[in-house]
Amino acid sequence: MTSVLLDVSNISLSFGNNRVLHDINFAVLEHSIHAIIGPNGAGKTSLLNCISGFYRPQEGSITFGEHDLTKTPTTQIAPLGIARTFQNIALYTGLNTVDNLMAARHIHMKQNSIQSMLYWGRAKREEIENRRFVEEIIDFLEITEIRESIVGTLPYGLRKRIELGRALALEPTVLLLDEPMAGMNADEKEDMARFVLDIHERKGVTIVLIEHDMGVVMDISDQVVVLDFGRKIGEGTPDEVKNDPGVIRAYLGEAHRVSETVADG
Amino acid sequence: MASIKPAGEFNTAYEQDMRFLRNPRMIILAIIAIAVTYYLPNLSPGYLGPTLNLLAYTIIALQGLNILTGLCGQISLGQAAFMLVGAYASALLMIHINWPIWLTIPAAGLVAGGVGLIFGLPSLRVKGFYLTMATLAAQFIIPWLTRNIAPEYLGGTSGSIEVPVPVIFGVALNDPVKFFYLSFTVLIITTILTNNVTRTKLGRAFVSIRDNDLAAELLGVNLFSYKLRAFFIAAALAGVAGALKAHYQRGVGTEFGYGLGESIILLGMLVIGGLGTRLGPFFGAVTLILLEDVAIEMGARLAEIFPDQSAQLLTSFRPIFFGAVLILFLIFEPRGLAHRWNLIKAAWRLRPFAR
Known part of the structure; x- marks a missing residue:
């Protein structure tokens, strides 16, 4: 039985009147690959920003070991063993x-x-x-x-x-990857997936991953969380998520219905 | 590009890769260069003596500014004011407590560094243009204070006090040639220290703040603490430079400069030399100070040719020339002379394949 490494409970985040995350709950197990998926604007990156201490959620807590990450100073989070990459690369270009x-x-x-x-x-x-x-x-x-x-x-x-x-x-115990394969061709994606799997297996790093490429996500992750408009609409193993009607609606949603009406007409 | 090494030279250890002087030949060359430079003012005490001293303390002030602005990315317009603080600190310690020069110079650095910390505090809240305004405040407040408080110590409205001639090992450094031994020794020390900054944890933290402060914070760099360190180092080196300037000119106070114009020229020198590069301060100071001499000479010659405008030419040719040089550099060499130097070096090492 693996233990819970990162426990996200009841996270709510808003900017002014704009509620970005509604009451998000999930737990990342030790040595797992945990994917966060969802359409654009679902709040995936905001959630990652909450974990890495860049945003401060108004409600809820994120427990990592004995620490509540929502109350840990930003600079203290990396030394705990949490590292991340950014959707828009944030390297030191000089x-x-x-x-x-x-x-x-x-x-x-x-x-x-x-x-x-x-x-x-x-x-x-x-x-x-x-x-x-x-x-x-x-x-x-x-x-x-x-x-x-x-x-x-x-x-x-x-x-x-x-x-x-x-x-x-940083020698992290948890690695947060924000769309590591965005904008890459098939070869580069394959390389990246190989590195992620290698890091996971050889170094025993727990990985939280945001990714749009469903093929990759379904292939490599142990658990998947699905967000839509800031709410969690599904969770489970890749197979469970794939067959979840709520998830299918979020992804195919309106188009599905339109095609039905066309067929009826 | 910049990492191209001469053909046939290979590093076999990380320590070797991180060295500045990679092989015995370079060490010998460095020793020869230092010895020649120590001797240089003797060749022409009237011109090279004063010029080399001016260069030495200007480069030290630039090295400080280079750490704050070039590495850490915090633009400062207060460097001349911090020089004034160091200059007064060293002078007062020598006059009133009789400290020897080798104690007053580091003390001047510490005092100026402390004052720099105060003006670095706004960097917690503001950055970019707004922080520049905060450092501009230093440039106005500090000279004003020296004229208006403790006139018996700071010279009051006259804006100057006399500074004693420093004595080392019983030798009074009372002319430019002798003084250069001191200023060049200090320059060597500050060069070693500031270059070490660029290759260690401290310098990488500074650059990470400059290049991406959000990422730096998420990677565990305490932004405020490191910005303050950059302010401290910059002001401390300015203080050391100011102490040298004061003892060299045997006087200190607002009468001797230390104004906003000087701060801006320092920034201009750094841009021309190359922001954030190890050689930038040297290239910038040497280029502008030599060009200034050229401008003075040209102004005088032009005044001879056009006697009607001689008064205007003598007073305003220099600033116009300086402005023109700065603009030309920004257009044609925006990354500074140090960048050009690296390109030339790489081309030389790639010969005959380079253009």
């Missing part, structure tokens, strides 16, 4: 690949600023140790040939991969 990943080692480095400026003792030791760690991730993600390229000059698909690397460099 740094090269190695430094982007090294920047994510920030929370694992103990050197103080004076040691940094002197580059002596602990600072030097830490830089070398962490560089080795980062290079292993670069190897793993097969981006060795671009390790010294400035990230701002690289194409989209590679940037997505570097961002995944940066999240991995």
Whole structure:
């Protein structure tokens, strides 16, 4: 019996009068791949933003271990072991690949600023140790040939991969991926899916995933949550979700009915 | 691009990859360059002496600004004011407590850094243009305070006090050639410190704030704490630069500059040299200060040719020239001279395949 790692309970979020999330509940099990799906504007990214501490929901709690993430300061969330990637890539465009990943080692480095400026003792030791760690991730993600390229000059698909690397460099226990395969071709999607599965299996990282590609979602996830207009309309294993009438209505909804009327007429 | 190494040179350890001086040849070259620079003012004490001292403390102030504006992305218009704080701090400590120069310079850095922290506080709430306005406040408040409080210490409305000649190992640094030994030594130290910032945790935290502050926060960088560190380092280096300037000019106060114009010129130098690059402060200061001398010379020559306009040419040729240079650089070299230098270096290493 695996235990609950991340417990989202009764989350409600609104911006002014605009209610974005209504009373969302779900639990992410340890070592699982948990997908969040739903049409555009359903509140998937807002939900992820609540988990990573970027938005503060008005009601509800998100329990991770002993911590309530809705009350943890944003900068304290990464050290707990929660890493994420962004839908619109948010890399440090002026740094090269190695430094982007090294920047994510920030929370694992103990050197103080004076040691940094002197580059002596602990600072030097830490830089070398962490560089080795980062290079292993670069190897793993097969981006060795671009390790010294400035990230701002690289194409989209590679940037997505570097961002995944940066999240991995945090050594997370939970990895939140916001549309890791958006805008990719079939080959790139396959690569990305392979990396996600590898991370999950080899490093035992729990993954929460937002994705529009149903093929990928149904293939790799253990549990799926379906959102529509800020409400949870379905939950379960991929097979359960696929046959859930509520989910089918949300995705095919009006078009389904229109085709019926046409057939009748 | 920038990472192209000379043919046949391979790194076999991460430590080696992170080194600035990668091989014995580079270490020897650096030592020779430093020795030559120490000797340089002797070649022409009348011109190179003052110019090199001016360059040294300008570069130190620029290195500070480079950390705050170039790495951390917080535009500051108060660098000259922080120089004034450091200048007064060093002068007063030497006059009233008799501290030696090697203590007053670091103390000047700490005092100016502390003042910088105060003006960095708004960075918690505001950023971009609005933060620039907050640093502009420093540029107005600090010089005003020096003229209006404690006139017996700060010189009051006269805007200047005398600063004693520093003495090191019994040698009085009373001329530009001797003073350059001090200012160049300080410059070497600040160069090492600021370059180390760029290759360690501290510098990466600064750049992550500049490039994407939201992501930086979600990756565990405490924005406020690191912005304040950037403000502290920038102001502290300005303070060190100001202390050198004060002891070199043997006077300090608003009479000696430290105004908004100087802050803006510092920012202009940094842009011309290359924001956020290690070489930017050097290229920027050398280019603009040498061009300024050219402008003075050209103004004088033009005044000879057109005697009718000589008064206007002598007073206004320099600022017009400076403005024109800045505009031309922004159009043709917006990423600064350091970027061009990297391109030339890469082309040289790729020869004969590069254009």
